[in-house]
Amino acid sequence: MAQVDFSDFQKLDIRIGRVISAERVEGATKLLKLTVDFGQYRKQSIAGLGHIYDPEYFVGKQFAFVVNLK
Template identity: 45%
Template sequence: MAEISFDDFMKVDIRTGRVIKAEPFPEARNPSLKVWIDFGEEIGVRKTSAQITEHYTPDTLTGRQVMAVVNFPPRQIGPFMSEVLLLGVPDENGAVVLVVPDQETPSGGRMH
């Protein structure tokens, strides 16, 4: 993988937010959820779709803190506009496990 500069890394705006709503996304090609995340006063609520149904349901996701990239351009996913990218890593079977703070943090806090 190519190296990047620290300045390049700092262009990626990764923030913590709290899931305020999640629901199934049956129109998606792969099993997915629609997720609304509150990133605090500066950024507000943004939505995304995520292929995270192996480990998460709308009920278990709502209220959780998550990490997401907030400065990618919006992307149309079927009939849904995805505005942020939730961060996760694959488990041993390839299912996504979300990257989350290990302690409570204010919504909108920027990773650095």
């Protein structure tokens, strides 16, 4: 596994967000579309965990997200 320099790690914007909705992505067995509330704004995220968890598992829970990925 590749290691990341600390200077690169500092560039990540990691925030805690609460999942307010989750649904399966049509035509994909593993993908879930999450709507996440970060307080001042909301974002959508895709999680490849649909084959392990039901969408309802995520709703109302908090998770860490990297919010500045390209």
